[in-house]
Amino acid sequence: MDRWLIHREVPSPNWNARKLPVSMVVLHYTGMASGAEAIERLCDPAAEVSAHYLIDEDGTVIRLVDEDKRAWHAGRSYWRGVTDINSASVGIELVNPGHEFGYRPFTDAQMDALIPLLADIVRRHGIAPANVVGHSDIAPARKTDPGELFDWDLLARYRLALAKPKPRMRLIYDNDGAFYLALERYGYDIADGPAAIRAFERRWRPHRITGAIDGQIGALLFELLIARDLGQDC
Incomplete structure (x- = not known):
């Protein structure tokens, strides 16, 4: 990890040992009223949640858990046969109040900070674009983040996520x-x-x-x- 990508270290106690190599990145929004509240919760042992990184709305990147540790951000989840996604992923939280507290577009400063951080993670771990996913992708019945306002197209332009396909026809499945x-x-x-x-x-x-x-x-x-x-x- 390039040190210049990280602005602050706020160690969270909420982690344990990985059981799988890193093959995914999961993007989240914090879904809380403020970034300070989100950091407090992610570092609260009683909450039993955490992430590897948090990006505040001003673009500040905070490391909470080292990447070689298993952060607790995915919960009960599934993607392409993997069920222990906490073990297989790096979790990045973007400060945003979410659908409960006044969902709004992610700031330019956040996205400007996310791109180099994500590029570094993807490069070091050899993560496929298809495995850069949102929390809602891996837990559709429980989660809606990072939500419909997240700029996946921007990530795709940097080849950090899949580009939206161009359908050639409408397709109705048999059932x-x-x-x-x-x-x-x-x-x-x-x-x-x-x-x-x-x-x-x-x-x-x-x-x-x-x-x-x-x-x-x-x-x-x-x-x-x-x-x-x-x-x-x-």
């Missing part, structure tokens, strides 16, 4: 079950079907979140699966 199986094959937990669809929409169609299957999200999913099968999302 809902076929769509859900395709969504599961791509990587999502489909135990709560509508929640999984909303998570998919937040990531790939953030301007329209319905929780219902339609031809547009069917086409988006088809393009993503084709790219995965061709090895183009790694």
Whole structure:
């Protein structure tokens, strides 16, 4: 880790040993009224939550847990067969009040700080763009962050996340079950079907979140699966 990427160290006691190599980055919003409250909670032993990094709205990057440790940011989650995502990931919290306290766009300063930090993490661990995900992607029934206002397109321009595919047609699957199986094959937990669809929409169609299957999200999913099968999302 380049020292210049980190502005402050606020060690959290909430970590344990990893059981898996790092293969993912999970992006979050703090979902609290202020950054100070979020830091206090992430460092509170009673809360039993933490992350490796927090980026405040002014662009300050704070390290809470060393990357070689297992921070407690993902909770009960799943992505592409991995269930112990805390062990397999680096967690980054972006200060934002979230949907409960007045969700708003992430600041330019935050995104300007996130890009080099994420690029450094991805480079050092050899993380595939498809494995840079949001909390809602790995826990669709529980989480909505970083939400529909997060600028995934910016990350994609730096090849730090997958770019949004361009569907060539509307695609209606033969039945809902076929769509859900395709969504599961791509990587999502489909135990709560509508929640999984909303998570998919937040990531790939953030301007329209319905929780219902339609031809547009069917086409988006088809393009993503084709790219995965061709090895183009790694």
